[in-house]
Amino acid sequence: MTSLPLADLAELFLRFLMLSLLSIGGAMSTAPEMHRYLVVDRGWMNDADFTTAIALAQAAPGPNVLFVPVLGFQVAGVAGAAAALIGILLPSTLLSLGVSRWGSRRRDTPGVRAFTAGLAPVTVGLVFATGWLLSLPFVGEPAHRLGALALIVATMATTLKTRLAPIWMIAVGAVAGILGWV
Amino acid sequence: MNSAAQARLSPRSPFDLFIAFTVLALQGFGGVLAVAQRELVDRRRWMTREEFVDAYSVAQLLPGPNVVNLSLMLGDRFFGWRGALAAVGGMLFAPLVLVLVLAASYNQLASFPAVAGALRGMGAVASGLILAMALKMLGTLRRNPLGPWLCALLGLTTLVAVTVFRVPLAWVVIGLGLAGWCLARWCIARQDGGQ
Structure with a gap:
């Protein structure tokens, strides 16, 4: 397990605090930004580790936001996991508590309706971007491009057309990976 | 309640x-x-x-x-x-x-190698699940007061800004979110006025 100097750990914590307030539509919409920070800018982890963190969190039970502490864990062990999780949750949680107490009774005013309506397409665009960036390391590797593409398309079709629980698709992915198809 | x-x-x-x-x-x-x-x-x-x-x-x-x-x-x-x-x-x-x-x-x-392979496969499925979720979310835009063209414009601009130009998320959410909010206020005002 790698460990980071305290100053870097503090910077990671601050960075995730900031991302928290931007994570409209879920923590997954900040994944491209985390990738930029952890992989491209700081070089604390590589592409494969980044995608592994997300795959682990998807495979394990619980909210998908748990990919965030796994990223922290891979960078700096348990301290990193704590910094990442508390960072990504604290501001959004306090804000949500405040807003939900302030009341949902203003939901029908034009200003609030415009807020939902205006942000919705941006959120959808961000989720597409996340899926795109996550599939790149698999689709970008020529040796396994076809297998990965087939798996991704099959997953999408199954999700859209059936009510099968994702755990079964992830199991199929694991088997395909063990057999060397991906 | x-x-x-x-x-x-x-x-x-x-x-x-x-x-x-x-x-x-x-x-x-x-x-x-x-x-x-x-x-x-x-x-x-x-x-x-x-x-x-x-x-x-x-x-x-x-x-x-x-x-x-x-x-x-x-x-x-x-x-x-x-x-x-x-x-x-x-x-x-x-x-x-x-x-x-x-x-x-x-x-x-x-x-x-089996574990690494399994995780690669699981990772590919995970990216497929997220793309499918994005496709499902597209359906919720159908009733958006912005209408299909403005929704497509905002969504595609977001996608290109993040994947091609790697614009930091903060600028995307603040910039395009603000643009979306102004456009939506205008559309809602026009629809409410037109009825």
Whole structure:
């Protein structure tokens, strides 16, 4: 397990605090930004580790936001996991508590309706971007491009057309990976 | 809310909430939302179906993981901040321990090609699940007051800004979000005026 100097750990914590307030539509919409920070800018982890963190969190039970502490864990062990999780949750949680107490009774005013309506397409665009960036390391590797593409398309079709629980698709992915198809 | 309160039951204590959310979270492979709906609404009757939908739309609008925000609101309603803490703690604690144990053993197991292969396959499926979720979210835009062309413009600009130009998320959300808000205000005003 790698460990980071305290100053870097503090910077990671601050960075995730900031991302928290931007994570409209879920923590997954900040994944491209985390990738930029952890992989491209700081070089604390590589592409494969980044995608592994997300795959682990998807495979394990619980909210998908748990990919965030796994990223922290891979960078700096348990301290990193704590910094990442508390960072990504604290501001959004306090804000949500405040807003939900302030009341949902203003939901029908034009200003609030415009807020939902205006942000919705941006959120959808961000989720597409996340899926795109996550599939790149698999689709970008020529040796396994076809297998990965087939798996991704099959997953999408199954999700859209059936009510099968994702755990079964992830199991199929694991088997395909063990057999060397991906 | 008053008529709904009759059919609604309540957790006995914050600890009761913590246990309920732990049980719920541990069942949630690949997403907790569907399990949350079944446990909280159908089985425990702590929320009505309508309350669940309302809470989820607010949770979706706010930054932060939707299911965490949802737990927070439900816990807060019953026991104030203690309930909020219990619900969020239950949602996160057990799955967190589990996923960190997995991550730690992965670092030791990664030398086995089968494990590395399995995770590559799981990663590809994970990216497919997210793309499918994005496609499903497209459907919710159908009733958006912005209309299809402005929605497509905003969504595609976001996609290109993030994937091609790697614009930092803050600028995307602030810049395009503000543009979306102004456009939506204009569209809503025009529709309300036109009726």
